[in-house]
Amino acid sequence: xxxxxxxxxVSVTLGGHVAALKDVSLELxxxxxxxxxxPSGAGKTTxxxxxxxxxxxxxxxxxxxxxxxxxxxxxxxxxxxxxxxSVYPDLxxxxxxxxxxxxxxHPQGQAAAIVHEVLEAVxxxxxAGSLVSNLSGGQKQRASLAVALxxxxxxxxxxxxxxxxxxxxxxxxxxxxxxxxxxxxxLIISSHSMDEASRCDDLVLIRGGEVIAHSSPEELRRRTGxxxxxxxxxxxxxxxx
Amino acid sequence: MSPAMTLATARRVMSQLRxxxxxxxxxxxxxxxxxxxxxxxxxxxxxQFSGIAPxxxxxxxxxxxxxxxxxxTLRERTGGTLDRLMTMPVGKLDFILGYALAFSLVACLQxxxxxxxxxxxxxxxxxxxxxxTLIGAVLAALLGxxxxxxxxxxxxxEFQAVQFMPAFIFPQLLTCGLFAARDAMARPxxxxxxxxxLTYSVDAMKQVTLHPNWTAxxxxxxxxxxxxxxxxxxxxxxxxxxxxxx
Numbered sequence: 059x060x061x062x063x064x065x066x067x068v069s070v071t072l073g074g075h076v077a078a079l080k081d082v083s084l085e086l087x088x089x090x091x092x093x094x095x096x097p098s099g100a101g102k103t104t105x106x107x108x109x110x111x112x113x114x115x116x117x118x119x120x121x122x123x124x125x126x127x128x129x130x131x132x133x134x135x136x137x138x139x140x141x142x143x144s145v146y147p148d149l150x151x152x153x154x155x156x157x158x159x160x161x162x163x164h165p166q167g168q169a170a171a172i173v174h175e176v177l178e179a180v181x182x183x184x185x186a187g188s189l190v191s192n193l194s195g196g197q198k199q200r201a202s203l204a205v206a207l208x209x210x211x212x213x214x215x216x217x218x219x220x221x222x223x224x225x226x227x228x229x230x231x232x233x234x235x236x237x238x239x240x241x242x243x244x245l246i247i248s249s250h251s252m253d254e255a256s257r258c259d260d261l262v263l264i265r266g267g268e269v270i271a272h273s274s275p276e277e278l279r280r281r282t283g284x285x286x287x288x289x290x291x292x293x294x295x296x297x298x299x
Numbered sequence: 300m301s302p303a304m305t306l307a308t309a310r311r312v313m314s315q316l317r318x319x320x321x322x323x324x325x326x327x328x329x330x331x332x333x334x335x336x337x338x339x340x341x342x343x344x345x346x347q348f349s350g351i352a353p354x355x356x357x358x359x360x361x362x363x364x365x366x367x368x369x370x371x372t373l374r375e376r377t378g379g380t381l382d383r384l385m386t387m388p389v390g391k392l393d394f395i396l397g398y399a400l401a402f403s404l405v406a407c408l409q410x411x412x413x414x415x416x417x418x419x420x421x422x423x424x425x426x427x428x429x430x431x432t433l434i435g436a437v438l439a440a441l442l443g444x445x446x447x448x449x450x451x452x453x454x455x456x457e458f459q460a461v462q463f464m465p466a467f468i469f470p471q472l473l474t475c476g477l478f479a480a481r482d483a484m485a486r487p488x489x490x491x492x493x494x495x496x497l498t499y500s501v502d503a504m505k506q507v508t509l510h511p512n513w514t515a516x517x518x519x520x521x522x523x524x525x526x527x528x529x530x531x532x533x534x535x536x537x538x539x540x541x542x543x544x545x
Contacts, residue, residue: 070545078545104545110386114542128542130388138386142379148315160307161389189318205383 060124062088062213062244063109068118070104070267078104080267082118086246086260088212091239093258094248095287101267102248103141103217109246110138110215122213134163136213137206144202147191151182151201154190158205176204179234196223203231213244220249232257252288263291270294304389308397309404312371316405322367326409330359331416338421350508352423354477356413356432357504360406360440361497362468368402368447369460376451381539391536399444399532406440407433427507431517435507438524439500445531446496452538471497476505496527 063086070079078101086092094102107113108120111128120127123135145154152173159169177183180200185193190201199219206214220228232254235245239259247258255261256275263271263278271278271294275287282290316323334352341348375381384394410433417423418432425432450467454460474484474492481492492498503520510517 072545107382111542112382112385114544116545133386133388136386138383140379140382142377142382144379144383146311146315146380148318149311150318153311153314157307157311158383158387161304161384161387163388166303 059088061085062123063246064121065105065109066119066121068105068108068115068120070101070108070113071116072104078267079108082267082269084262084269084272086244086262088123088244089239089242090259091235091245091247091257092260092262093255094246094262094264095252095255095258095291096250096264098250100250100264102250102264104267105264106138106215106217106246106248110136112138134209135211136215137162137208137211139202139206139214139216139219141217143190143198145190145198145205147198148189150187150189151177151193151204152186154201155204155208159208162209164209172208176207179207180204181230196227199223200227200231210243212242213246214238215246217248218250219247220254221251228254252286252291255287261287263294265291265295300390300392304393305396305400308389308394309400312398312401313404315371316401326363326367326405327412330355330363330409330413333359334413334417334421348421349423351477352417352421353425353432353504353508354475354501356410356417356436357439357500358472358475358477358497359413360409360436361443361446361500362464362472363409364402364406364440364443365447365450365468366461366464368398368444369451369454369463370457372398372448372451373454373457373460377456385539385541391539391541394539395448395532395536398448399441399528402444403437403441406437406444409440410436425508426511427509427513427517428511431507431513432504435500435503435521438503438521438528442496442500442524442528442531445528445535448535449531449538452535468497471495474498475501477501496524499523499527 065082065084068079068082072078082105094105096102108115109122109127111132122132125132155173155176156169159172160166164172177186180203182200185197190198193201203219206216220231235247239245258275261273261275261278262269278290282293284290284293334355338348414432418425418429450463451460454463474488475498481489499520503517506514506517506520
């Protein structure tokens, strides 16, 4: 199957001197949950911003479904949930979703059905009329995730969607991610928590702007002879220093 | 560009304001209250008040919309919503015109309220009539919105954004002809006033106050205000980048 994302020799320097990504090359499979795992400051967000086309590449290239990252056609095929809230705190959940449904190119007439569908998916129908600013942290995050579900995009890029959530809710979201992947959606999910890594189909370990491993979680554990991804990570880093 | 997306953005911005009744109240209450206070400041010189009040109607909307827009768009830039929107099919122009539309409508309401108080309760006479007065106020608001959108690109925090008010607006306020006739100012300040947009917004209000007929100067003044607003909107759209540099 054609990969969802092809990254060729991408290097990014932020603010003119900080090397955020160093010669990253990756092929990310379609229809899978792909975890970008690494400590904060590793370059996960920079890589994500490059893939969704928010960052102009100076070196290297990225293709998403065969189109260069950032091209107009991709705006209808991918969704992006940023690390910041990226919904309007002074609107209700429903008003947010309606607005973003239209901004993703859906006609007014379909908006109500879409809002209903994504609220159902994140289990927030009872909070539809609440102002986002009045929600708890986890609810805010789910509202933001609901926006990323609008229009069933082929690729969902989620920057730390589960950070700070309680384990039950996190488990529920991972079930949703895996379900979406089984339906053919490609998902890129970043996290700095190693215990989430084992829930991905495909794993990219990132540290210091470099990809230090890319394989399935099982393969990684087997190759490094460790029991957990955290141990694999430590072993890989230890071998480098 | 898509009218549906422009309108949806305008509606969204208005919904945000609707959920913030305190801001709305401040927008609609402060200008008429200040005008009323001013009337009594000039108790001994009512003639002077009648000259100044309409000029203020060209200043209030501009200043308030400048502040509100620069904070609102700064929040979009820093809160992740602009990031998200820029990965969607919505055009930059839809985003910007949505803001311009929403705040112009708010300004209309503000102008109607302030204008009604000024003409009806404070008995200020404007020879040019009510409608031209309101048009001037709305265009001043459009100018404020456009400048606020543009200025927000240069602020990294809300602290900085509010400082743009003394930095961008106060110099124009001092030289626009409100405090002293422009031709009595030092020459370099006259040159400065000649290129600043608020000067023309205030001048348009002077024309409405003094002339029963629509004058050529009035048309020129409003034309310049609109030109500045359009230029600032275009520059504002340039500062919003689909793809940012690293």
